[in-house]
Amino acid sequence: MALIEARxxxxxxxxxxxxxxxxxxxxDLFQRDYTTLRAVxxxxxxxxxxxxxxxxxxxxxxxxxxxKMLTGILVPTAGSVNVNGFIPYKEREKYTRGIGVVFGQxxxxxxxxxxxxxxxxLRRIYNVSQEEFKARLKKFDDILEFGSFLHLxxxxxxxxxxxxxxxxxxxxxxxxxxxxxxxxxxxxxxxxAKIREFLKEINSExxxxxxxxxxxxGDIEALxxxxxxxxxxxxxxxxxxxxxxxxxGHDKMEDIVKKIYEGCKPEQYCMxxxxxxxxx
Amino acid sequence: xxxxxxxxxxxxxxxxxxxxxxLELVRMEFVxxxxxxxxxxxxxxxxxxxxxxxxxxxxxxxxxxxxxGGLNKEEMITYVIVAWVARSFYFSNLDRRVAVEIRDGKIAxxxxxxxxxxxxxxxxASGEAFFRILFFAVPAGTAIYFIRPFGxxxxxxAGLLFLLAVTGGFVINSQISxxxxxxxxxxxxxxxxxRAKRVIMDxxxxxxxxxxxxxxxxxxxxxxxxxxxVSYMPNLIYLGKITGGAVLHVILLQLFWVAFLxxxxxxxxxxxxxHVVIQGG
Numbered sequence: 072m073a074l075i076e077a078r079x080x081x082x083x084x085x086x087x088x089x090x091x092x093x094x095x096x097x098x099d100l101f102q103r104d105y106t107t108l109r110a111v112x113x114x115x116x117x118x119x120x121x122x123x124x125x126x127x128x129x130x131x132x133x134x135x136x137x138x139k140m141l142t143g144i145l146v147p148t149a150g151s152v153n154v155n156g157f158i159p160y161k162e163r164e165k166y167t168r169g170i171g172v173v174f175g176q177x178x179x180x181x182x183x184x185x186x187x188x189x190x191x192x193l194r195r196i197y198n199v200s201q202e203e204f205k206a207r208l209k210k211f212d213d214i215l216e217f218g219s220f221l222h223l224x225x226x227x228x229x230x231x232x233x234x235x236x237x238x239x240x241x242x243x244x245x246x247x248x249x250x251x252x253x254x255x256x257x258x259x260x261x262x263x264a265k266i267r268e269f270l271k272e273i274n275s276e277x278x279x280x281x282x283x284x285x286x287x288x289g290d291i292e293a294l295x296x297x298x299x300x301x302x303x304x305x306x307x308x309x310x311x312x313x314x315x316x317x318x319x320g321h322d323k324m325e326d327i328v329k330k331i332y333e334g335c336k337p338e339q340y341c342m343x344x345x346x347x348x349x350x351x
Numbered sequence: 352x353x354x355x356x357x358x359x360x361x362x363x364x365x366x367x368x369x370x371x372x373x374l375e376l377v378r379m380e381f382v383x384x385x386x387x388x389x390x391x392x393x394x395x396x397x398x399x400x401x402x403x404x405x406x407x408x409x410x411x412x413x414x415x416x417x418x419x420g421g422l423n424k425e426e427m428i429t430y431v432i433v434a435w436v437a438r439s440f441y442f443s444n445l446d447r448r449v450a451v452e453i454r455d456g457k458i459a460x461x462x463x464x465x466x467x468x469x470x471x472x473x474x475x476a477s478g479e480a481f482f483r484i485l486f487f488a489v490p491a492g493t494a495i496y497f498i499r500p501f502g503x504x505x506x507x508x509a510g511l512l513f514l515l516a517v518t519g520g521f522v523i524n525s526q527i528s529x530x531x532x533x534x535x536x537x538x539x540x541x542x543x544x545x546r547a548k549r550v551i552m553d554x555x556x557x558x559x560x561x562x563x564x565x566x567x568x569x570x571x572x573x574x575x576x577x578x579x580x581v582s583y584m585p586n587l588i589y590l591g592k593i594t595g596g597a598v599l600h601v602i603l604l605q606l607f608w609v610a611f612l613x614x615x616x617x618x619x620x621x622x623x624x625x626h627v628v629i630q631g632g
Binding site: 139142143144145146160163164165167168170172174177179181183184188191192195196197198 | 368371375376382383386456457459462465467624625626
């Protein structure tokens with residue numbers, strides 16, 4: 072049975088378009104000009120238990136919006152979504168017990184207090200027993216090595232250290248699904264390697280399903296047998312990485328992805344250097 | 352593999368555990384506030400100046416008069432001091448905090464947690480309130496008493512009922528702040544709303560002026576709102592102007608407003624979250 076099943080998932084935002092100049096601002100007071108932006112446009116996305124899926128797309132393609140709908144933060148405009156037996160936005164308090172989320176851009180830890188205090192609070196929030204809590208911290212520490220800064224406030228940590236703590240925080244309650252929104256953003260080579268190693272371990276050992284968005288294709292190559300590519304809200308490719316290589320020949324993944332973002336099809340030959348030609 | 356190691360088996364949380372979580376949040380917020388010691392020194396300084404200014408103002412207003420609005424000069428000075436000391440306890444930044452979380456998109460991190468956002472916020476506000484009692488209200492009240500002795504409650508029952516009523520005032524003030532904070536879901540510029548809220552609260556709660564000083568028609572309007580249960584009514588209990596069954600009436604009125612505002616904020620929250628646009632990445 073599918074763990075994540077989204078059908079025709081759509082999210083529209085209404086955007087208020089400001090008019091220019093003083094007169095424009097004055098007119099805005101009385102009549103607002105809205106345009107509708109379809110950030111996610113009828114995508115189907117089905118993931119089985121234990122899978123590790125890379126979810127990529129250019130900036131503004133709709134990745135984060137999709138993740139936010141899957142995690143129950145945003146309510147879809149249309150379509151259906153069912154994750155782990157729940158409709159995320161409807162049964163948020165029950166549903167979120169079974170998921171872990173990491174946003175690379177912002178920390179879920181308390182800024183001014185020691186990391187361990189945040190962990191202890193999360194233990195309470197998710198009702199994790201003392202033994203499980205200790206066992207997991209120990210296990211995660213073996214790979215992520217956060218022992219030395221566990222008693223520092225989060226604001227004093229480097230980005231790499233903070234990310235390791237954030238990952239731990241998302242997994243303390245052993246969730247069925249882990250959503251990662253750009254977990255390696257801004258990290259150095261070693262930091263990335265450590266996080267990749269950790270995610271592999273978690274996925275193989277605890278059978279945690281992982282959905283990960285990234286701009287670093289190295290993450291995909293290292294971790295994900297399956298990749299989904301989204302652009303302008305539409306799903307362009309959803310399948311195995313091997314199949315992606317096979318379709319496009321012996322290209323590097325970066326080149327393939329560039330071509331896909333450019334709107335090329337595998338059958339047609341197109342040079343990504345010729346920016347003007349590709350859309351013709 | 353032991354059963355508890357299977358993913359997604361986080362145990363459901365009973366009422367007792369939920370209570371422990373909120374208690375833990377109260378404790379953490381208290382500790383967190385201790386980290387910002389410098390802010391409470393400036394806070395005490397601010398309150399001293401405020402109370403001092405009102406003392407001289409009312410001293411001047413009462414020159415040559417016995418009683419205004421049912422209060423004599425000594426009662427009025429006690430009223431002002433008690434009102435401001437109580438405010439140092441029940442005041443909170445809840446509105447601004449909620450608005451900032453909504454505006455920066457940090458609210459997303461709250462929505463992925465299996466708890467009630469509002470309960471967590473109230474728990475943290477309570478932690479801050481405990482801090483404020485210990486480090487603002489009690490020291491400030493004591494210091495003022497030694498500088499300029501003011502009236503004490505007529506008996507210990509009145510003192511106790513006053514504390515109960517102020518606690519009710521704290522809950523109601525927090526609820527109003529929460530609802531004001533939620534306005535950030537719908538407008539980017541909340542500063543105007545907060546300023547209006549502050550002026551309304553200061554005027555209609557009876558902090559600046561006892562409600563009995565207002566003309567009859569204004570009192571009739573103020574009666575329709577929860578504001579006067581925050582400051583005016585608890586202060587009158589302190590002064591012994593509300594006694595016996597009338598105290599029960601005040602407490603029941605507060606309970607009514609707590610229920611009413613609770614309902615409004617839950618409905619507001621549900622509506623807002625459904626229509627919310629989370630800002631940023």
